[in-house]
Amino acid sequence: MSIAQSDDDFFKELYALGRPFKPTAYFDEEMDQLIYVCTNDTYRADRIDPFLTLLWHATDAKLIGVKIKGFRSIFEKYKKCGSVAETDFLPLKDIITWLLNSQVKIQGGWGNGTAPQLNVEELYQEAVDVVGKSDSHKNVAQLYKEAVAIVGDYKWNPEMRLAA
Amino acid sequence: MYIRLPVIRCTEGPVLVAIRKEKLNELAKANMMAKVLDANELLLRWGVLSHLTGAFRGVKRPLTVPDSPEWYKPEQIIVCSSVPTCTPRWVDDAPRIDPGPLPDSVFVTYVRKIKDPGQRAQIRHALNADHALVYLAYHWEWVPQDPLNVTLPKEHLTRYDERLPCP
Numbered sequence: 302m303s304i305a306q307s308d309d310d311f312f313k314e315l316y317a318l319g320r321p322f323k324p325t326a327y328f329d330e331e332m333d334q335l336i337y338v339c340t341n342d343t344y345r346a347d348r349i350d351p352f353l354t355l356l357w358h359a360t361d362a363k364l365i366g367v368k369i370k371g372f373r374s375i376f377e378k379y380k381k382c383g384s385v386a387e388t389d390f391l392p393l394k395d396i397i398t399w400l401l402n403s404q405v406k407i408q409g410g411w412g413n414g415t416a417p418q419l420n421v422e423e424l425y426q427e428a429v430d431v432v433g434k435s436d437s438h439k440n441v442a443q444l445y446k447e448a449v450a451i452v453g454d455y456k457w458n459p460e461m462r463l464a465a
Numbered sequence: 466m467y468i469r470l471p472v473i474r475c476t477e478g479p480v481l482v483a484i485r486k487e488k489l490n491e492l493a494k495a496n497m498m499a500k501v502l503d504a505n506e507l508l509l510r511w512g513v514l515s516h517l518t519g520a521f522r523g524v525k526r527p528l529t530v531p532d533s534p535e536w537y538k539p540e541q542i543i544v545c546s547s548v549p550t551c552t553p554r555w556v557d558d559a560p561r562i563d564p565g566p567l568p569d570s571v572f573v574t575y576v577r578k579i580k581d582p583g584q585r586a587q588i589r590h591a592l593n594a595d596h597a598l599v600y601l602a603y604h605w606e607w608v609p610q611d612p613l614n615v616t617l618p619k620e621h622l623t624r625y626d627e628r629l630p631c632p
Binding site for chain 1: 468486487488489490491492493494495496497498499501502503504505509525526527528529530531552553554555556558559560567568569570575603604606607608609619620624
């Protein structure tokens with residue numbers, strides 16, 4: 302059997318693992334990023350800032366997911382100022398809101414270790430009022446709000462990770 | 466175990482590029498079939514890495530992997546862009562190949578040069594190759610194109626540390 306045939310067989314086996322899709326998130330340890338998608342179709346990844354990338358449907362201009370970069374340290378910092386335990390299922394909207402919180406409190410920087418403020422509407426308004434002097438700041442705050450909306454009430458299972 | 470990808474044309478000479486089967490297996494178990502399909506159709510069959518439109522070193526984002534070597538840092542990641550002639554899609558629980566690239570997009574693959582002698586030897590042995598340079602592909606996705614240079618990623622001048630020569 303040639304190597305090419307062997308690869309073909311390997312991918313056929315992988316395709317056979319496919320099942321009806323439901324929204325899912327997984328942590329990619331090698332790239333230190335968490336990816337959430339609510340459809341299995343192809344997406345286009347549009348970078349918002351060093352921490353957040355939005356995933357848009359291939360053809361419908363519809364938001365279908367998010368990528369949170371540097372997730373390991375974000376998770377650790379979030380745990381320090383929150384109440385989540387290692388084994389808890391983690392509401393992704395809280396993480397994204399906390400990220401926005403971090404950037405509102407320290408413009409472009411990291412959270413200050415205080416308890417996270419998790420009302421995205423208030424934070425969005427604060428982002429617009431405090432740092433949103435330019436359209437680009439407003440747009441970023443708006444995109445964080447959209448990211449919170451797309452993940453909804455999804456809770457990430459820490460066991461969903463791709464090992465390095 | 467590894468899959469060998471079509472070779473990058475690199476100014477340093479021919480390189481061996483591989484992808485971990487275990488990673489693909491885990492993606493499939495997570496039901497991320499679009500990612501698996503892209504790996505098969507674009508990285509392996511079409512050979513995005515042998516049709517480079519640009520290459521960049523260093524991604525400006527946090528990236529921490531405990532106990533990882535220096536070459537694992539974001540500054541060492543190489544981003545390869547390409548414009549494939551097809552767009553694989555996983556629709557209605559089945560693979561589908563649309564003609565042409567995804568509109569207004571380029572396909573990027575994130576690779577690292579393997580500098581650990583043990584891992585390098587393991588990959589060479591697994592793939593029965595003796596190339597001096599060994600890279601692993603870690604992530605791949607479509608991103609928006611630069612409106613002024615449609616074969617490169619949007620904001621490529623600011624989002625990466627440096628542009629690499631690309632034959």
